[in-house]
Amino acid sequence: MAEQFYPYTGATNPTAYEYWNECTDPDYLLEKLMWDIAPIDGKMVLDVGAGSGFQAVRYASKAFRIFAAEPDPRMLRQIYLRLAKEDVGNVSVLAVSAEEITLPTDSIDVAYARFAYFYGTDDCLPGLSEIQRVLKPGGHFFVIDNNPDRGQFGKLARQAHPEIYTPTYVDERTDFYREHGFERFEVDTLIRAPDRQVLGEILKLDFADNYRKVLCSIEGTELSYSLSVYHFKE
Numbered sequence: 001m002a003e004q005f006y007p008y009t010g011a012t013n014p015t016a017y018e019y020w021n022e023c024t025d026p027d028y029l030l031e032k033l034m035w036d037i038a039p040i041d042g043k044m045v046l047d048v049g050a051g052s053g054f055q056a057v058r059y060a061s062k063a064f065r066i067f068a069a070e071p072d073p074r075m076l077r078q079i080y081l082r083l084a085k086e087d088v089g090n091v092s093v094l095a096v097s098a099e100e101i102t103l104p105t106d107s108i109d110v111a112y113a114r115f116a117y118f119y120g121t122d123d124c125l126p127g128l129s130e131i132q133r134v135l136k137p138g139g140h141f142f143v144i145d146n147n148p149d150r151g152q153f154g155k156l157a158r159q160a161h162p163e164i165y166t167p168t169y170v171d172e173r174t175d176f177y178r179e180h181g182f183e184r185f186e187v188d189t190l191i192r193a194p195d196r197q198v199l200g201e202i203l204k205l206d207f208a209d210n211y212r213k214v215l216c217s218i219e220g221t222e223l224s225y226s227l228s229v230y231h232f233k234e
């Protein structure tokens with residue numbers, strides 16, 4: 001396991017995690033923002049903390065090659081199961097953490113870490129220099145994080161995890177990333193479930209045993225969800 005290893009509940013609940021990926025950002029606003037800044041068509045792409053490989057496989061049709069870097073064996077299993085089902089030949093799995101990417105220097109055009117490892121504290125500096133090592137000159141790196149200051153999901157996440165989402169969470173991350181050369185963007189998107197049973201499954205990932213209470217506080221099958229996107233250009 002990686003030195004800085006942050007486990008995620010999706011590793012032990014693949015069904016809920018798949019729903020989460022299918023229902024989050026249904027209009028693809030996040031990737032529109034990222035690929036407008038840094039088009040990935042025909043490019044070498046790195047997904048850091050790739051989870052079950054949902055995004056890596058999704059973006060594979062555009063990229064020349066995608067490396068899905070993931071240290072958790074339970075997630076690696078999910079990636080391999082996905083790759084066995086999908087017809088993609090340009091996704092390569094790296095069983096590594098962000099601090100030790102087994103790729104050559106200057107080999108990646110666009111890297112991204114979606115809710116993974118780069119939580120905007122000094123702990124992620126070894127990983128940050130490792131990503132900068134593998135980025136080509138002019139390469140791009142995106143870090144995607146929850147924004148607890150906006151949207152229904154952020155508000156609920158802050159209520160459930162006040163020790164993580166402190167009142168200054170976003171300001172502190174913004175300052176941290178600015179100091180390291182990143183620019184901040186916001187994406188106001190949605191979680192849109194097909195029904196309340198699926199929404200409940202999704203909520204289990206972040207709210208565990210409290211998910212029923214959280215579900216009762218939401219009307220219908222949709223909730224607003226805001227993201228902070230930090231962008232670095234090498």
Ligand SMILES: C[S@@+](CC[C@H](N)C(=O)[O-])C[C@H]1O[C@@H](n2cnc3c(N)ncnc32)[C@H](O)[C@@H]1O
Nearest residue numbers: 002004005006008049050051072097098114116
């Ligand atoms: C919240 S999940 C997000 C997964 C995926 N990016 C997504 O958007 O669905 C965080 C992922 O980061 C992985 N992770 C934990 N520690 C890591 C590290 N040191 N380097 C890279 N990834 C790490 C976890 O195993 C998990 O798969």
